[in-house]
Amino acid sequence: GESVGLHLPTLSVQEGDNSIINCAYSNSASDYFIWYKQESGKGPQFIIDIRSNMDKRQGQRVTVLLNKTVKHLSLQIAATQPGDSAVYFCAENFDAGNMLTFGGGTRLMVKP
Amino acid sequence: GAVVSQHPSRVICKSGTSVKIECRSLDFQATTMFWYRQFPKQSLMLMATSNEGSKATYEQGVEKDKFLINHASLTLSTLTVTSAHPEDSSFYICSASIPQGLGETQYFGPGTRLLVL
Numbered sequence: 001g002e003s004v005g006l007h008l009p010t011l012s013v014q015e016g017d018n019s020i021i022n023c024a025y026s027n028s029a030s031d032y033f034i035w036y037k038q039e040s041g042k043g044p045q046f047i048i049d050i051r052s053n054m055d056k057r058q059g060q061r062v063t064v065l066l067n068k069t070v071k072h073l074s075l076q077i078a079a080t081q082p083g084d085s086a087v088y089f090c091a092e093n094f095d096a097g098n099m100l101t102f103g104g105g106t107r108l109m110v111k112p
Numbered sequence: 113g114a115v116v117s118q119h120p121s122r123v124i125c126k127s128g129t130s131v132k133i134e135c136r137s138l139d140f141q142a143t144t145m146f147w148y149r150q151f152p153k154q155s156l157m158l159m160a161t162s163n164e165g166s167k168a169t170y171e172q173g174v175e176k177d178k179f180l181i182n183h184a185s186l187t188l189s190t191l192t193v194t195s196a197h198p199e200d201s202s203f204y205i206c207s208a209s210i211p212q213g214l215g216e217t218q219y220f221g222p223g224t225r226l227l228v229l
Contacts, residue, residue, distance in 0.1 A: 032215040041222035043118075044156065051214045081217075089155060098144060098209045098216030102155045103220045 012109045019077040021106045023090035028072060029095040035075045038105075045046045047075070047088075050057060077108075085110045116125045116138050116208050118221035125196055126229055133191045135206030141186035142208035149177070150203040162189040163212060196228045 013019045025033075031052040036044035048059045050066050050073075063076040066070050073090050087107050091100040115138040126132050134147055143164045148156040160181055161169040168181035181194040193200055203225050208217040 018210075034217065036220075039224070041223070043207075043223045045118075046217060046219060049214050049217060093215065099146070099158065099161065100159075100218055101180070104155050 010107045013080050015112050017080055018082045021075045021088050023073040023103050025092050027094045030092040032093040033073050034091045036089045037086045078112050080110050082110045114200050114210050114219040116219050116221040118143045118206055118224050122225045124143055128195055131193045131196055135189045135221055136195045137208040140210055144187040147191050147209045150151045156164045196226045201226055201228045
């Protein structure tokens with residue numbers, strides 16, 4: 001079936017650099033996307049969301065980009081900090097309800 | 113953001129016993145809550161959708177008699193793992209859906225780690 005997937009399972013960046021985490025989705029009917037951050041042993045934490053009628057949305061130090069043409073979603077983190085080290089999941093919603101389908105996750109490791 | 117709590121955070125039990133996990137929305141009412149299971153280094157897998165006042169909707173492959181869900185109020189959903197076995201050991205996470213911002217956003221609890229001996 002259709003699913004959300006990620007290109008890179010692990011991303012290692014230097015503290016202070018910018019990070020880009022990518023996500024590919026295959027369901028063209030998806031109209032709502034969310035990025036979550038999950039630290040070890042904790043539940044996922046909402047970071048930022050975007051709808052399909054948008055191509056960019058910015059938050060505090062984070063930006064989500066949506067390219068519907070190639071069904072690609074990315075999360076950009078500016079000036080990455082050690083506290084950003086976690087697993088990041090993208091999730092999509094494509095039904096009339098509010099169910100989410102999660103991607104496989106990318107582990108971000110920030111080197112001091 | 114909205115706060116969701118879970119209790120207990122960690123539980124160890126013997127094989128064959130039943131374990132109840134509570135999920136509460138602390139500062140909002142949630143007509144819909146979700147239960148996920150997450151194995152180490154894997155993504156979240158939706159188990160069931162819990163609707164207040166009605167029966168839960170289970171995902172394919174999830175035994176409803178094994179994982180009993182009760183959503184008795186707008187702030188509480190419970191998941192009971194009946195006759196737990198070692199293969200049920202996992203990280204169980206609930207979420208509550210709330211219309212916010214651009215859509216129905218799910219806010220997650222801190223998770224419950226279940227270890228069945």
